Amino acid sequence: MSRRPPVAPAPSGVNRRIILSFLASAAGAIGFAVTYGLGGHTQWEGVCLAVAFAGLAIGLAIWGRRLVPVGGYVEEHEGFTPPPDEKPLTAAALSAPDSPIRRRGLLAALGLALTALGVAALFPLRSLLPWDRARPVRARMETPWGPGVRLLTAGGQPLRPGDVPAGTVVGVFPEGGTDAGDAPAFAVRLQPERFTRPPSAGHLDGLVVYSLLCTHAGCPVRLYLKGTGRMLCPCHQSSFDLFADAEPVAGPAARRLPGLPVAVDADGYLRATGDFTAPPGAGFWNRP
Amino acid sequence: MIMDRLARALDDRLRLSPLTRRALAKVFPDHWSFMLGEIALYSFVALVLTGVYLTLFFDPSSADRVYQGSYAPLDGTTTSAAYASTVRLSWDVRAGLLIRQTHHWAALIFVAAILVHLVRIFFTGAFRKPRETNWLVGVTMLMLALANGFTGYSLPDDLLSGLGLRIIVSVVESIPLVGSWLVFLGLGGEFPSDEMIPRMFVSHVLLVPALLVALVSLHLAMIVRQKHAQFPGPGRTEHNVVGSRLYPSYALRSLALFAWVLAVLFALGGLVQINPIWLYGPSAPDQATSPAQPDWYVAWGDGALRLFPPWEIHVAGHLVPAPFFPGVVLGGVTFLALYAWPFLERWCTGDCRAHQLLDRPRDHPVRTGVGVMALTFFGVLVVAAGDDIIARLLRVPVYDVLYVLRVLVLVLPVLAGALAFLLARALRRGDAARLGELTRADLRAAGRRARVGEARAVDESELPARDRPGQRIELWPDGGVWRWRYRDEPAGVTLLHHRAVLTEREAADSARLAYPGVDHVAVPGPPPPPPPGRVRTALRRWGNVALGVTLLVAALRQRRNRHPGDDGDGTGSR
Ligand code: HEM
Numbered sequence A: 001m002s003r004r005p006p007v008a009p010a011p012s013g014v015n016r017r018i019i020l021s022f023l024a025s026a027a028g029a030i031g032f033a034v035t036y037g038l039g040g041h042t043q044w045e046g047v048c049l050a051v052a053f054a055g056l057a058i059g060l061a062i063w064g065r066r067l068v069p070v071g072g073y074v075e076e077h078e079g080f081t082p083p084p085d086e087k088p089l090t091a092a093a094l095s096a097p098d099s100p101i102r103r104r105g106l107l108a109a110l111g112l113a114l115t116a117l118g119v120a121a122l123f124p125l126r127s128l129l130p131w132d133r134a135r136p137v138r139a140r141m142e143t144p145w146g147p148g149v150r151l152l153t154a155g156g157q158p159l160r161p162g163d164v165p166a167g168t169v170v171g172v173f174p175e176g177g178t179d180a181g182d183a184p185a186f187a188v189r190l191q192p193e194r195f196t197r198p199p200s201a202g203h204l205d206g207l208v209v210y211s212l213l214c215t216h217a218g219c220p221v222r223l224y225l226k227g228t229g230r231m232l233c234p235c236h237q238s239s240f241d242l243f244a245d246a247e248p249v250a251g252p253a254a255r256r257l258p259g260l261p262v263a264v265d266a267d268g269y270l271r272a273t274g275d276f277t278a279p280p281g282a283g284f285w286n287r288p
Numbered sequence B: 001m002i003m004d005r006l007a008r009a010l011d012d013r014l015r016l017s018p019l020t021r022r023a024l025a026k027v028f029p030d031h032w033s034f035m036l037g038e039i040a041l042y043s044f045v046a047l048v049l050t051g052v053y054l055t056l057f058f059d060p061s062s063a064d065r066v067y068q069g070s071y072a073p074l075d076g077t078t079t080s081a082a083y084a085s086t087v088r089l090s091w092d093v094r095a096g097l098l099i100r101q102t103h104h105w106a107a108l109i110f111v112a113a114i115l116v117h118l119v120r121i122f123f124t125g126a127f128r129k130p131r132e133t134n135w136l137v138g139v140t141m142l143m144l145a146l147a148n149g150f151t152g153y154s155l156p157d158d159l160l161s162g163l164g165l166r167i168i169v170s171v172v173e174s175i176p177l178v179g180s181w182l183v184f185l186g187l188g189g190e191f192p193s194d195e196m197i198p199r200m201f202v203s204h205v206l207l208v209p210a211l212l213v214a215l216v217s218l219h220l221a222m223i224v225r226q227k228h229a230q231f232p233g234p235g236r237t238e239h240n241v242v243g244s245r246l247y248p249s250y251a252l253r254s255l256a257l258f259a260w261v262l263a264v265l266f267a268l269g270g271l272v273q274i275n276p277i278w279l280y281g282p283s284a285p286d287q288a289t290s291p292a293q294p295d296w297y298v299a300w301g302d303g304a305l306r307l308f309p310p311w312e313i314h315v316a317g318h319l320v321p322a323p324f325f326p327g328v329v330l331g332g333v334t335f336l337a338l339y340a341w342p343f344l345e346r347w348c349t350g351d352c353r354a355h356q357l358l359d360r361p362r363d364h365p366v367r368t369g370v371g372v373m374a375l376t377f378f379g380v381l382v383v384a385a386g387d388d389i390i391a392r393l394l395r396v397p398v399y400d401v402l403y404v405l406r407v408l409v410l411v412l413p414v415l416a417g418a419l420a421f422l423l424a425r426a427l428r429r430g431d432a433a434r435l436g437e438l439t440r441a442d443l444r445a446a447g448r449r450a451r452v453g454e455a456r457a458v459d460e461s462e463l464p465a466r467d468r469p470g471q472r473i474e475l476w477p478d479g480g481v482w483r484w485r486y487r488d489e490p491a492g493v494t495l496l497h498h499r500a501v502l503t504e505r506e507a508a509d510s511a512r513l514a515y516p517g518v519d520h521v522a523v524p525g526p527p528p529p530p531p532p533g534r535v536r537t538a539l540r541r542w543g544n545v546a547l548g549v550t551l552l553v554a555a556l557r558q559r560r561n562r563h564p565g566d567d568g569d570g571t572g573s574r
């Protein structure tokens, strides 16, 4: 074995710069540990780690650029066409007399077994559907609203018509289904004489209730532009004209917000008299 | 010493040294654009490391949980366990917020790096044969990265991500026939279901990362096998790779890049707040925030949803809602086009050869034009995702911005693509080295029809470098091994073969592979004592490739004595 050649001499200053960088890195690491130990501080921890890794990076980069040669090497490419005599050899190895590839009948049977297994393995995927065997289309068509369901406020209080002052929007939920994703609605009081199209679900002296879910992609239509009677969706800026039965007037939504028919019960509370006039939210294939 | 002994012990058992020697000497081209893939790789490593830490504190459940901790506005409120545990991680776990924010920044940079990497692969034609396979793997990784970004974003169950999830669910639901079934299959019920967070969690921390690890390994293995493509240049041919060796040069620089990526990520994670979910509040089906912008890499989809007009199709009593087109169709077409591009291009150009030399964007004006067109299209979509913010900044109605963008998204890409096509053609036909040097005459020439025989110009560098004056190969013995180098004196280039080989024959063979047609072969320096018969073997070997005569003349003329320190040029054997 040959003796090791001596280490190549470094250009002056390079060694020192590398060592300084690594020292800075170590200081950053210690700083991180100390910050953590003293109770933690997101910004300082981030800065310390950044210093630690930047020191490492700078030191390694100088090392890689100044102390070892950059570029200047060439490697040959064997190409990708296999040598001509390899191909027949491989083919021969694959098609030897005892090669499984040549037993067509057995292969067909094997294929059948594997296909059956593959298909059978898909069956447990059905368990990903809801355990109660709910039907998606029916679930999409129905909401917790129905005849006699009381309207609750976000605080869980039943709502009277007087609780909806002119010019404000009140979020409402069905009693017994406040958590359902497709149930949120809003009540608003408008001047009936400004209706350009009568609300399809009717109104109580200008009080109308509509689904809160945008018919574009289902975001809650939260922004009420008071004077204009428009509801604006914050997601893609569809706007709905409440005076025209919540018709979409701008933006990407194409359908009206479904209305909720309501009436006042004997105790003076608002109750739905049916479900929404159409399935709420985004469109889907089976939507009538 | 210990390392030495350990290395020898392993070598004795696994016979590693032949492999290691080749691996350490692997040559990487020195061009900055080759670091883009590495940035993606290193952000992925950072994602895995920080992500594992997060899983130790995150509770993937939508069950109710009372948050108790130092973020006063939420102290004592009941939210989902996912949301409560994320707030706790951010406010009450030491270094938790740092790691969480670093994870989020790493995700943004990961996707950005993949995308820029893809753009470089595209414009340089690195996807051509034999690298189409790696392009397919790459596009798949891009899809997985986007999907994983989205599930990760949705895990904390906050208001903003809840909106995003609702929109995606609506897009899936818009698929004809099977939409509602797919949603049920994915969520285990109607949105928002109790199953969705645990399922997204499994996919985010296990399924997709495992797939990504497998695909990244495959990607890198294929790069090692196929070697890097390189830009044309002196000494670079279709049959070699020119650059730095893995060890020590490239390894040091690549580790430095890794450390840089971590430094930037931790600086961002520590100093720049991202996704402050405690300000957004927990997800609720009746709540929304405004403005609502998603992470940048899904913004193209969001922008498309905003721009697409309210067109719906009714088919025999069924509905194809508007989000189907900007959501499902656009996404599907985008990724199909990405998958198909290498094959489409090959079909159009009829170019079935393998390529180891990269194109410059100007070499292929059509491809460059198409690429710029696509990038502009998606760029406008990303801008459109901020139409409400733009409207607020410019103090104009948001619908005016919308109409302008609807026009721009159709017009700008065509204009930009045509401009890129013309500029590329002008650069290729004229002799300007870069954009700034283009003259009006160049531009006018670019507008004219292609001249006959012009297509050939692209392939010029692929011809073997036969009889190029001043180019030669030099072989010499060095101790017990052989080395060779390539010299191009007019260009002032000397390239050393990346590894020592054991025989002269091996050296000559590899030189012939790397530089077919360079027939001036010389053996300078102290020659070995030529064993009898050696010359005849050499003669036969080189004669086979019709190079024998030149070789022999050159070799015999330049062989020298092998005495160490003896630099006389006596010919003949001892
Ligand atoms: C998970 C994300 C990815 C990682 C970690 C990754 C990593 C890398 C690395 C380290 C390289 C070698 C250096 C370089 O050429 O930049 C590379 C090369 C390559 N990548 Fe990727 N990449 C990713 C995604 C992609 C995507 C999305 C595509 C294309 C659709 C792609 C296509 C390619 C091709 C064709 C090469 C060979 C380039 C050549 O030899 O010149 N990769 N990748």
Ligand code: FES
Binding pocket: A214, A215, A216, A217, A218, A219, A233, A234, A235, A236, A237, A238, A251, A252, A253
């Ligand atoms: S969800 Fe309302 S506009 Fe898209």
